[in-house]
Amino acid sequence: MAMMLKKIENKFRVVSHSKQGCSAEIPAGKMSELMKLNSLQQNNRYKILEEKYQSRIQVLETLATGTLEENENEKIEIEEKKKLEEQDVIRLMQEKDHAEFQISALKQQLELAKKTHEMHCFQLETQAKETKVELEKKLMELEYLLTDSRDRIKDLEAFSESKSLRWKKKELTYKRVLDSQSGLLQDLRIHFWAIKREVLKTQQVYSEEFCHLAVKLKGLVDVAENYHTILVENRKLYNEVQDLKGNIRVYCRIRPFLPGQCQKKTTIEYIGENGELVVSNPLKQGKDNHRLFKFNKVFGLAATQEEVFLDTQPLIRSVLDGYNVCIFAYGQTGSGKTYTMSGPNLSTEDWGVNYRALNDLFHISQSRKNSIAYEVCVQMVEIYNERVPVPDASIHPVKSTEDILELMNIGLMNRAVGSTALNERSSRSHSVLTVHVRGIDLESDTVLRGCLHLVDLAGSERVDRSEATGDRLREAQHINKSLSALGDVIFSLAQKSPHVPYRNSKLTQVLQSSLGGQAKTLMFVQLNPDVESYSETISTLKFAERVSGVELGAAQSNKEGRGVRELMEQVASLKDTIAKKDEEIGRLRLLKTGVNGERHGMSSPRYGSSSPRRHSIGASRQSRTLSGGKSLELGDKAVSDLDNSSEYSDKQSEDGSQQSVDDFRHHKDFFRQSRFSMADVCQSLTENIEPRLASADRSQDIAEDIELLGLGDADADKRLSDISDGELSMGTETDGSLNNGIVEFTLFPETTKPVADSTEKPSVAAKLPRPPPKQVKGLPSRLSLSRLSSKVPSKSQEAVYESQHSNLKTRSEVSPDMSRNIGLHNGQIVQQFFSHKNATGGQNEVGEMVDVLAWGQAFPPYVIKGLSGVYQIGAHNVPSGNAQSGTLGLFMPGYVIGSLTMKQHWPSKGVKIQTSKARGSQMPEQNARPYSSLDK
C-alpha cells in the first residue's frame, strides 16, 4: 500500500515538475494565461488522481486486511516500503511546497504580465484612435483629389477632342498637299530625266572641252615657267639697277618672341616674298591701321642665321674685289641687332654676320691665293657717349678665323654694356668692326683695297621709353643724337644735297666713307614683333624706308695699277722736299711779311691758326708716309676707309682729284727746278707728267689723289684718334655749348687792324708762287650753284642761300671736292689761295678770277687776308668788275666760317661776312682787309 502511495506521489511530482519546465519556456504574456489554465487543469487532475488513489487505497486496504496475516513478511516489507514512501511523501510535500512557492511567484509574474499587457492594449487603442483620425483626414483629401482629377479628366477630354478635331483638319490639309506634291514630284521626275539627259550631253561636251583646255593649259604652264625665269631675271636686273644706282640695301629682320612671350600679340601681319611687310596694331581697329613697307628683303621670325648670311654674302665677297662695304644693324633695344651681327653665342651654327663674313673672307682669300695675295686687318671701335674709344693697337693683322674670334671676343667684352628697363644686355654704344683688305694681284701687280664696316648700333628707342635716368639718360641722349645725325646724313644723301652733315656725330664721321662714297651699304632693320613696341616699330620702319631710297651711286672698286703707285711714291717724296722748301721760303717770307705788315698796319696772316692740330696732323702724316718709304704699306700703317674710301670713291671726287693732280704737278716740278719761280716749276711739272697722267685711268687718278692728300692708309689711325679725342672737330652744330647763331661781320677797310699774333708762323706754302691755274674742262660746278646767278640776287635769294649754307661745317662736310682741296698742302687750304694770289700777283679783278679750284673760282685771298684758309664757292658767277652781289661760302682749314655776301663793288667797298659761332673759331674782324688796301 505504501508502495502504491509512493508511486502516486512520484507521478504527481513528475507531472508538477513537467509543468514547471513548460512554464519556464513560455513567454511572460501568455505564460500567465497558460499558468492559469495549467493550474486549473492540474487541480482537476489532482482531484481525479486523488479520487483514483483513494479508491485504490481502499481496495488495497481491503486487500491488505485480507492478506495481512498471510503476508506477514510482506507486511514488514510493506512497512519498510511505507517508510520509504512516507519519506517520499515528505519529500513530495516539500516539493509541493516548493511548487506552490513557484506558483505564487508565477502568479506574481502573471499579474505583472497582465498589467503590462493591459498597458500595451491601452497604447494600442490610443494609436488606433490616432490612426483612425489620420486615415479619415487622408480619406477626405483623397476624395478631394478624386473630385479634382475628375474635373481635369473632363477638361482633358474636352481639349483632346478639340485637338483631334484640329488634327483631323490638318490631316486633310496634308493629304491635299501630299497629293499636290506627289503631282509635282511626278513633274520633277520628268524634268530630272530631261536634265539628266542634258547633263550627260554637257558632260560629254565638257570632257571634249577639257581635252582642249589641257592642251592649252600645257602651253600656259610653259609660259608660266618662262614667266618665273623672267621674274628671276627681272629681280636680277633690278638688283643690278640697284647696284648701279648704289642704293642702300635694306633687309628687315623680325626677331621671334622670346621664351615666355608666346602669349603676346604681334604687329606683323604679312611678310611678302619680295620684301613686302605689312604691320598693324592689333589693339586698334580701322583701315588706316595697316601699313605696308617694302624693302629688299624681309626675314621672318623663323629665318636662320645661315639664311640671313646667304643674302648678305655677295656683298661681303665684293670686299675682296676692292669694294667698300658697310653693313649696319638698326633697331630698338632688344630687337636682335647683336643677334644678327654677332650671334647669341660662339657656336658656329649661331654665328652672326660678323663671324660668318670674316670666315668667308678667309676662305675666299685662301682659294685665290695663287692669283691674289691678300692681307687682312681688323679694327674694333666703340662709340660711347660721343667718344670713340680706340684701343692702342687698334688695327690688327689677322690670318685666320681663330685670330678674329679672339679679337672680337676681347672687343665684345670691352663693349660698354648697361641695363635698361627694356633689355638687360642692352648695349649702349655703337660698335664698329672694320675689316681692311688689301690684295695684290700677283700677275698685274694691281692693288685692291676693300674695307668692310660691320656696325652694331646702339638701341634706337626713344629716351622716354627706355625709362632711363642719370647716366643711362645721358647715354640714351647721346645715342639718340648720333642716330638722328645718321638720319640727317641719310636724308641729305637722299636729297643729293651738296652738304652732308657727317661731322654732327662721331658715328657719321666713322661711317662717312661707307655712307657717302661709292660703297655698298646694307642696313639690317631689326624689329621686335611685340605689340607694345608698335610705335617704335613704325618709326624704325619709316627710317628704314627713307634709307632704302638713298642712292650712293654705283660702287667702285679700289684698284691701283703699278704706275699709279709709283707716282704716289714719287709724290710722297716730292711732298717731303716741297715741305722743306716751303719752310725755307716761309722763313724768308715771314721776314718780308713782318716788314710789310708794319707798313700796312697788319701782322702776318694766321695761317692755320685756328687749326693748329690739323696742321700738325698734316705734318706728322707727311713724315710718317715718307719715313716708311712706301705710302701704302698695310701692315705698319693704319688702313682706313675713313680716308681712302670716302675721299676717292665719292662721286664728286673727279673735280678734287683733278685739282690734286694739278697740285702734284706743281710739286713735282718744284722739286726738280727749285731755282725757278713756282709758276715756272708748276708749268714744267705739268708738261712732264701730263702724258703719264693722261694714260692713267680714272681710278688711278682718284687713288693718286688720296696720296696727294696724304689721306692714305698711314693716316687712318691718326684720324681715328683725332675723331676720338674730340678736339679736331671743335664742336659740332649739335653740341649744346655751341649754337648755330649767325654773327654778322661787316668788313670795312678803315676799321681793319693788324693781326695781334704776329709771331705765329705763317704757312710757308701760302706764299709760294704758282702759275695761274687753268679752268678744268668738264668739271661740274655743282657748288657754284645756280643760286649764285650772275644777276644781282634778291634779298630773299640771299637769305635762302645763306640759310642753306650758314650751317656748313667742315671741309669734309661741304663736299669731298672741298676736302681734297684742303688737303693739298699739309692740309692747309690757305696755301691754295695764297699760292694763287702770288701767282697772279694779286692783280686779279673780280671778273678775272682764275679758277684755281676745280669747281669754283678763286676769291682773291687778300680781300680777307688774315683769315687763314679763306675759301669760296662759286665765285665765278660774280659778274666782272662792278658792283654786284654774290654769295660766297667761306671756309677755314677744317672749319666753315659761314657765308660771305658781297655788297656792290665788293673788293673795294667791303664784304659782309656771316659766320657761325658753332665753329668755335670766330673770324677776327680786324684781320679782314679790303682787296684794294692789301699788300700787293
Ligand SMILES: Nc1ncnc2c1ncn2[C@@H]1O[C@H](COP(=O)(O)OP(=O)(O)OP(=O)(O)O)[C@@H](O)[C@H]1O
Ligand atoms: N632671330 C632671333 N632668334 C632668336 N632669338 C633672338 C633673335 N633675335 C634676337 N633674339 C634674342 O633677343 C634678345 C635680344 O637680342 P639682342 O641682344 O641681339 O638685341 P639688340 O637689338 O642687339 O639689343 P641692344 O640694343 O641692347 O644691343 C636676345 O636674347 C637674343 O638672343
